[in-house]
Amino acid sequence: MEDVDALRRELLDAVNAAGDLETLDQVxxxxxxxxxxxxxxxxxxGDLDPEERKAAGQRxxxxxxxxxxxxxxxxxxxxxxxxxxxxxAEKVDITLPARPESPGRVHPIxxxxxxxxxxxxxxxxxxxxGPDIEDDFHNFNALNIPPExxxxxxxxxxxxxxxxxxxxxxxxxxxxxxxxxxxxxxxTPPIRVIAPGRTFRCDSDMTHTPMFxxxxxxxxxxxxxxxxxxxxxxxxxxxxxxVPDVPTRFxxxxxxxxxPSAEMDIGCSHxxxxxxxxxxxxxxxxxxxxxxxxxxxTACGIDPEVYQGFAFGLGxxxxxxxxxxxxxxxxxxxxxxxxxxxYGFAALDVPTxxxxxxx
Ligand code: PHE
Numbered sequence: 403m404e405d406v407d408a409l410r411r412e413l414l415d416a417v418n419a420a421g422d423l424e425t426l427d428q429v430x431x432x433x434x435x436x437x438x439x440x441x442x443x444x445x446x447x448g449d450l451d452p453e454e455r456k457a458a459g460q461r462x463x464x465x466x467x468x469x470x471x472x473x474x475x476x477x478x479x480x481x482x483x484x485x486x487x488x489x490x491a492e493k494v495d496i497t498l499p500a501r502p503e504s505p506g507r508v509h510p511i512x513x514x515x516x517x518x519x520x521x522x523x524x525x526x527x528x529x530x531x532g533p534d535i536e537d538d539f540h541n542f543n544a545l546n547i548p549p550e551x552x553x554x555x556x557x558x559x560x561x562x563x564x565x566x567x568x569x570x571x572x573x574x575x576x577x578x579x580x581x582x583x584x585x586x587x588x589x590t591p592p593i594r595v596i597a598p599g600r601t602f603r604c605d606s607d608m609t610h611t612p613m614f615x616x617x618x619x620x621x622x623x624x625x626x627x628x629x630x631x632x633x634x635x636x637x638x639x640x641x642x643x644x645v646p647d648v649p650t651r652f653x654x655x656x657x658x659x660x661x662p663s664a665e666m667d668i669g670c671s672h673x674x675x676x677x678x679x680x681x682x683x684x685x686x687x688x689x690x691x692x693x694x695x696x697x698x699x700t701a702c703g704i705d706p707e708v709y710q711g712f713a714f715g716l717g718x719x720x721x722x723x724x725x726x727x728x729x730x731x732x733x734x735x736x737x738x739x740x741x742x743x744x745y746g747f748a749a750l751d752v753p754t755x756x757x758x759x760x761x
Pocket of ligand 1: 576577618657690691692713715716
């Protein structure tokens with residue numbers, strides 16, 4: 403048998419000489435791999451007599467262990483050195499001044515969220531959140547949309563893969579209304595929340611994108627009525643569009659989770675090619691709303707004999723397009739820097755009611 407001591411020295415030297423992880427791994431393969439030196443010697447044990455085999459086997463096992471340990475130790479040293487080198491190479495000097503020629507811009511959707519939140523916060527609303535991945539109960543059933551309800555077809559739902567455990571398929575929420583359910587399930591009225599967030603529908607054309615944004619509103623208290631709903635939304639559109647007098651009208655509509663239901667239109671004018679919000683000869687639909695359906699309150703454990711509420715839902719992209727004159731919905735999601743530079747907002751101009759929403 404080959405001189406085990408000489409082999410030991412040779413292998414340990416090679417381990418310590420390895421200057422990087424790749425070389426170290428080559429050493430490991432040469433020593434301990436399938437065709438490695440130590441492995442090769444192990445295979446010859448079978449040819450020895452029992453006595454010799456025992457002694458040689460022990461020596462080889464000890465060698466294998468020692469070399470293995472030396473490799474692990476060396477690996478730890480090299481890994482740390484590699485990390486240090488990477489940290490050094492990727493060091494960023496955070497004390498450098500920002501480059502004035504390429505300031506970041508706030509996306510119009512983020513800006514619109516901030517504006518809407520500022521307006522409703524001033525009215526005493528809190529911000530509520532819910533998950534993008536929902537279940538049937540929160541997105542449909544609890545909202546008075548039972549299975550087979552025709553409204554389900556209108557939602558073009560994205561379903562996720564079957565979990566395979568007999569459970570139902572999760573889905574991407576088709577509106578922010580499930581946040582109404584989640585809020586009512588864990589709060590005792592009075593409730594006053596808005597829920598901004600992403601929503602998803604399997605729909606894509608000029609005026610639809612598979613992902614878009616909504617803001618939900620929900621107020622529940624003992625005496626909440628339709629007058630509160632109207633007053634709240636009329637104040638909102640005046641503040642949001644920054645025009646003192648926006649004509650509004652509420653048209654009867656239908657949603658399974660509100661009764662009565664309405665759609666709100668605002669006055670506008672198409673004169674001179676552009677679109678102007680405010681008095682004019684035309685109307686533009688901007689949101690859906692209504693009084694929370696008693697079945698919805700009941701599904702959330704709230705007694706409809708004691709409490710009533712109103713809810714509304716509006717599309718973020720739509721109100722951003724109207725306010726900022728952005729003609730094409732799909733450009734919101736193109737991630738085109740030129741577009742962002744044109745329609746984006748300065749990062750430090752945080753919208754507030756006192757300081758102005760847009761400056
Ligand atoms: N969830 C409805 C939609 O996506 C909007 C809505 C919300 C209507 C709340 C009434 C009350 O179309």
